Every structure is written in structure tokens, then in C-alpha cells.
Amino acid sequence: MIERLAIIGVGLIGGSLARALRAAGAVGEIVGCGRSLGNLERALELGVVDRITQNPAEAVREADMVFLAVPLGAMRGALAAMRDSLRPEAIVTDGGSVKCSVVEDARAVFGRVPPRLVPGHPIAGTEHSGVEASFAELYRDRRVILTPLAETDPEAVARVTAMWQTCGAEVTAMSVAHHDEVLAATSHLPHMLAFGLVDSLARMRENDEIFRYAAGGFRDFTRIASSNPVMWRDICLANREALSAMLARFGVEMTDLAESIRRSDGEHLLEIFARAKAARDRYVDQARPVHEDADRSSSQT
């Protein structure tokens, strides 16, 4: 049971945690904190939070659990703003998509990573943002990755784990570096490809016509290019090393593919496509949760 939860950044991620814990009766008071007063007032109207403030120091003053759901670029400022008001027993966790930068921010602000800071990342979200988009089921059957350090207090890890399990999530732990590599591969790289593809087409002279003939497969493929540009700039800067490595690996793959096309090496192309299809089909079979839409929608040629 959390007595007083402070949520810094009451958007889709923070708002959905509040709704889920409330629905489970696992929290007492919820204090919402953020920069947009309009969004905070809406959160209050919707009953997502009980009290609002734009001052992080005030938000955390009596909290036993603090959840940071601000963009990666705002993490350090938020930690600095709350530093001197945190109760010693307060547990702080976050929802940042990159963990090395959050750990670095904590070191910069506290001089070390506080034992009761538990870096975390719920692998969930939608394209929509703001408290309006939040819902209690967002984390059900989703994975949450925690990346505790050697100095992290195990009891704090246990409480954060319990909090996410209450929301229906499956919690796993891994190292900060490994988390950032896995996310670079499965999320950050795909977003770069979608942004890069749409941008390169948008810059072609006949781009309006190009998009006119794009079909359903293109719509699915480029959906993630509609994500928040500022959030993604922050992710790129925060996960620079792991993402650069994945981009280089992908570059080698695409050079091989392009070379095979240039020299009409059908056998090698078939090998690449068959291996990819097998891996993708296996992934969809294994994927939890299995969405009914797992193989809906179309892929036009």
C-alpha cells in the first residue's frame, strides 16, 4: 500500500499509473505535479489525482513513493527540484525509456545514485499523450523493466515491483546497459527507420503523389513516425551509444541487402527474407499479450 504517491508528469504514463493504482485500491492520496496547469487541472477534474502543484519540491514533501514520468530531457531538473524535499524513506522510480541517462542525472544531482532510487521503464504507451489519454489498463500484461544498481536498496526494488504488479504488469530486472541495448534494438532503431523513411520521402519533389499511392502496409510501417519529436530527440541524445551501435549494425545489414539487389543475387535475398519472416512469425506467436490484431491489416506490394 502506498500512502502518498507523487507523480511528476501527469501524462499518459503517469496518469495511467495513478488510475491503475487507484482502481486497485493500492494508494492513499495522489499528488500530481507538472508544468502545464491546464493538464493538471484536467487530471484533477478526471479524478486521476487528488491534489495538484507545479512545484516538485511541494509534490514530494510527504510522499512515500515518487514516480517521475517527465521527458528524459527534464529528468535532471525534476530530480534537482525535489532533492531537498524528499523524505529519507521515500522511494523514487521513473518511467524513462533510457536508463543510463537517468542514472547519470541522479549522480549529477545527488552526488551518487540514492539507494532508494529504482530506475524503471514500463514497456507500454500509445501515440496519444496527456492525461486525457491515460487509462487504468495501460500496463496490464505489459512488461516493466527495472534496472537496480549494486547500491540500490532491495526493499525499494521489492516495493516498486509490487506497485507495477498491482497494475497487472510483468516485472523483470536487468542491468542499465543491457536495458538500453535491448530498447535501442526493439524500439529506438525502428523509430529512427520510420522517421528516416517518412522524412526521405517527404523531401522528394513528388512527395504528395508518393504519399497518395502509399497503401495500408505503409500506414502501419510508418505509424511510429507520428510519435512526439521532442521525446524522440531526448531518447536519441540519452541513448546515443547503444543506438549508434544499432544504427551501424543495421547499416551493415542494409548494405548487404542493397548489394545483393544490385548484383541480382536472388538466392541471398531469399535467404534474408526467409530468415526475417521466420523470426517475425515466431515472435508474433510468442508475443504476450497476443493481441487479436496480431496479424490484422494489410501489406501491399
Next chain:
Amino acid sequence: MIERLAIIGVGLIGGSLARALRAAGAVGEIVGCGRSLGNLERALELGVVDRITQNPAEAVREADMVFLAVPLGAMRGALAAMRDSLRPEAIVTDGGSVKCSVVEDARAVFGRVPPRLVPGHPIAGTEHSGVEASFAELYRDRRVILTPLAETDPEAVARVTAMWQTCGAEVTAMSVAHHDEVLAATSHLPHMLAFGLVDSLARMRENDEIFRYAAGGFRDFTRIASSNPVMWRDICLANREALSAMLARFGVEMTDLAESIRRSDGEHLLEIFARAKAARDRYVDQARPVHEDADRSSSQT
């Protein structure tokens, strides 16, 4: 009104054309031809075709309209097999995803491109294949691109246009070269990226774990990597030039993006992402038909 339609390749594309024309009462007899006897017999059971044969020459003998819906790699063989049995007034059209190779195949087989051959491409499909997957509405509100040559008989173009309009499609005409460029950009390149991404992840040591943490955005993004490898090998070989040019263009884009990440140029990254998001959002708004799912589904970070 088509008196006798011969469909060479009774799969998703050929079967759906048969169903649509039948539903519209716009066709007399439909003869189905293909290599898989099992699929042909199923087509007969389902009432998609009235008569079946594995011999293209026999299939087209009395046809006034012939639709070629075989993989690009099988086009030349199919044209050669029917060449001497076509009635002089018969119109031949196809559904190939690349038009330059079909025109080249026709030249090779007939010594010139027959005036009553109308190269075409319905921009529609699903991941599923075979006659079982065919349905009468596949082409409704979809685009069909025809690429007639200077020597193509306008009356033949008019009849093929009418055939597709009967299926509910919007028919437009463009040059062979332009079609192949537009499709390289909107369909062939995205498929290369999806295949390349999934393959490069599948080849990582910890690939099972990688895929385990992949979320919904990844599922959407890589859906097209589940497409038929043989069909895609053929498309790559058939559209080698235009696709190679698009791959090169995309390579330049990704090099710029990777460089910006390496040097932490947040301003340039933001510019790229914002331009891509604007183009993608504009595209979804304009997209016809607007699917209810146009911005459903999630994009995890």
C-alpha cells in the same frame, strides 16, 4: 461485360478479382488456371471459378479478358505458354507489382508489346495468400495503376479501366518508369527496411530476449516482414534499378541521422523528426480510404 475471363494464378489477387466481377454480375464464365491443383480445386469448390485447368494455353483459348496474377518471376513463362492460344481480340492485363519487368517479359515473348496488353497493378493485398484469402471487396476504394505504352490500344485500356471500376477501384494511369519509382518508394523500400531490421535483430546473439521485449509498435512496424519471401525476391530483382536508387537515397538520410546522433545534434534531430511527423500526419489525414484504424495501435518507447 466480360464473356469469358481467364485468371492465371487464382490466389488472393486473382481470386478477389473473380469474386468482385461475379458479385457485380459483370462476367460470364471464369476459367481458373494455376500450378497448384489443390488450390484450383478449392477455387472451384468455393465457386470463385467455373472451370479449372493447369494449362495456360487451354485457359485463354476462348477468353476475351485474361488476368495474369502470377509472381513476377513466373510472368514470362505464363505469357509464353498462352502466346499461341490467345484470340486476336483478347485483352491481357496483369497485377504485377513491378511494371518494367512485365513489359520486358512481353517484348521477349511476343517480339513487341502487344497492343491489347495493358500492364496494371492493383494497390491492394493482405499478408494472406491463396484463394481461401480472396474476397470480393479487396479492391473497393483501392487504387489501380495502369501503365499503358504508346502502342497500347486505347479501347483495351478503357475495358480494363471499366473492369477495375466495376470492382470499386479508383483507376489511374502513369508511365511504367514512374509507377516503378513510386512503388519502390512507398512499398518496396519499406519492405526492405522491415526485412532488414528483423533479420539484423534475428542474427544478434540474444535475439530471443530482444524479441521478447519488443512491444506493439514493433509488431506494427515489422508486420510486412511476414510477407512472402519468394514474391519479394522477385520484386527486388524486377525493380532493381528504382529500388537501388531508393535504398541509396534512404542510406544518405540514415547516415545524416546517425551522424546527428553521434554528435548529439538535438536541433537537427528535432528538425528531421518534426518534418517526418508532419508528413506522416498529413498523409494519414489525406489517406483514402480512411480506415477507422488509421491511428489506432501503439508506439512504445
